[in-house]
Amino acid sequence: AGAHACAVAATPREAVAGAEVVITCLPTSADVEGLLDGPEGMLAGMGKGTLFLDCTSGDPETTRRIGERLAPLGVVFVDAPVSGGTNGAEAGTLTVMVGGSDEVFKRARPVLECFGRRVEHMGPLGAGDAMKAVNNALLAVNLLAVGEGLAALVKSGISAQKAVEVLNASSGRSFVSEYLVPERVLTRLWPVTFRLALLDKDARIGAEFLEEQGVAGPVLHLTSALLGQARAALGEEADYLAPIQRIEQEAGVELRG
Numbered sequence: 400a401g402a403h404a405c406a407v408a409a410t411p412r413e414a415v416a417g418a419e420v421v422i423t424c425l426p427t428s429a430d431v432e433g434l435l436d437g438p439e440g441m442l443a444g445m446g447k448g449t450l451f452l453d454c455t456s457g458d459p460e461t462t463r464r465i466g467e468r469l470a471p472l473g474v475v476f477v478d479a480p481v482s483g484g485t486n487g488a489e490a491g492t493l494t495v496m497v498g499g500s501d502e503v504f505k506r507a508r509p510v511l512e513c514f515g516r517r518v519e520h521m522g523p524l525g526a527g528d529a530m531k532a533v534n535n536a537l538l539a540v541n542l543l544a545v546g547e548g549l550a551a552l553v554k555s556g557i558s559a560q561k562a563v564e565v566l567n568a569s570s571g572r573s574f575v576s577e578y579l580v581p582e583r584v585l586t587r588l589w590p591v592t593f594r595l596a597l598l599d600k601d602a603r604i605g606a607e608f609l610e611e612q613g614v615a616g617p618v619l620h621l622t623s624a625l626l627g628q629a630r631a632a633l634g635e636e637a638d639y640l641a642p643i644q645r646i647e648q649e650a651g652v653e654l655r656g
Contacts, residue, residue: 411439412440414441423454423455424455424481432464435465452479453465457478459528459608460525462524463524466524475499476499485592491515496531497520497521497527500523535602536622542642543625546642546646547646550646550647553652584640584654587653594638629645
């Protein structure tokens with residue numbers, strides 16, 4: 400906080416007192432909801448007209464419930480989850496997926512553009528969370544599929560470096576193969592930038608969203624189950640690319656550049 404000239408508050412109430420705009424970005428929607436109540440909760444500090452932007456990768460149902468609680472108090476709640484990782488956050492180039500009315504979006508957009516290069520209105524409250532959950536679920540699908548495919552190629556005798564180069568010149572390329580694997584896997588750096596536990600949570604929300612919409616979603620449900628197994632095996636602090644290490648170990652290979 401000191402490096403960014405930010406004041407540190409002792410309580411949620413103190414943090415939001417008198418603020419025209421409040422921004423939260425926490426692991427889960429339940430964490431956001433847990434900050435609202437009590438004499439030192441956020442509700443005790445926010446007033447009528449406060450714009451509450453929640454950048455948490457949350458679940459649509461809880462987001463709508465929070466919005467319903469805040470509306471009678473005159474607090475405007477918006478779901479605005481982001482994508483782009485720590486690099487995007489530091490550079491101010493995140494993609495922001497917004498849920499709320501047209502009027503609320505117009506008010507929120509200038510604030511969100513302070514850290515978002517692309518700010519998209521997805522629909523009513525909860526739509527931003529739905530979009531983010533599906534996005535991260537698809538990331539998880541691709542992460543596991545790329546790990547499995549490369550492990551098989553390497554085990555057959557094909558160079559991991561060559562396989563990735565050809566993949567990225569072909570139709571199977573993706574963010575995982577173009578950026579994550581070359582920068583983090585082939586180099587064996589394995590930085591911890593986003594916890595597997597959070598990707599597991601997002602994939603589960605994505606699978607649940609499909610159910611709510613009446614879409615069977617066997618691929619996303621299987622992916623969610625596999626991530627849950629990986630999380631149980633690797634622990635709460637493991638990075639989201641750690642399942643590829645698990646795939647390597649099970650296959651008896653290393654994806655090395």
